[in-house]
Amino acid sequence: MQKIHEEPGMTLIVKTVTRITLGFILLYGIYITVNGHVAPGGGFVGGIIVALSFVHIMLAFGKKVALKRLHSNMLRIFISVAALIFLLMVIGPWEHRYSHIAIPLFEMAIVGGGLFAIFIALVLLSKFDKNSE
């Protein structure tokens, strides 16, 4: 990330602000997820905020930096493993009293990973980005 001015994306101001706020957005998504049983929020909302933090990288730095940080195939494996664990946890015998911690975590993984994967797929599909490559 040394040669910022040569990479595609937005201006230097946006990139600097993104670099500062990125961790906080990710942390806020995780906070909303694990704190959903005492405050408004939950797995779905936290997952979307986590996805938005990666969308933030992609909007500010361009898709190459975002895909270098989290590759598309790895993302698919991640979603699938999270979905399988979720299914096993709900169908099999699970500890009821801690379901409000465990279920939102896997819901966050599925929702966040899945919506970011959809965003990646739609951006890569659009012709506008192919021409700028």
Add this chain to the structure above:
Amino acid sequence: MVELHLILLFMIAAAVIAVEVKDLLSGVVAIGAVGIGLCMAFLMLKAPDLAIMQLVVEILSLIILIRATIRKDIPFSVSGRWVFNTASTLLFMAIFLLAAYFTLKTIPAFGNALMKVSRFYIDNAVSKAGSENVVAAIVVNFRAYDTLGEVAVLFTAIIGVLAIARSAGKARGR
């Protein structure tokens, strides 16, 4: 309650603008205004869970619509077959208003919900589910199978989008 009606009027106006405006990007922004108005209405009706959900989903869908799908202004025709269009619009509006009238007459008044089943959730949220947020207790504990179904639907939708929009097999077609 008057501010809620103001917000509803704002949402209706934004929806009409979204339908009627010629520019596609302006229509998308107007749809975003409808979503933000709905978020404020949820906040006013004391449903912060739904408000957060609406706000976040609205932002993500707006970003996806603007960044990933709209490449240029797509023209669309509004002329032609206006007799059929107007007649079908009036017909469906009449059907919808009739159904809404007969349905809204039977449900209890606003703010006086029937509390037969949901009273159990409110009483037992802390003792049985161990969760102070009643919404979270219902969603992930009393009705965890509903959450499983929701995640299954979302997962299927993700798989479908990824299967259609994947970049693996596209090089062969060229």
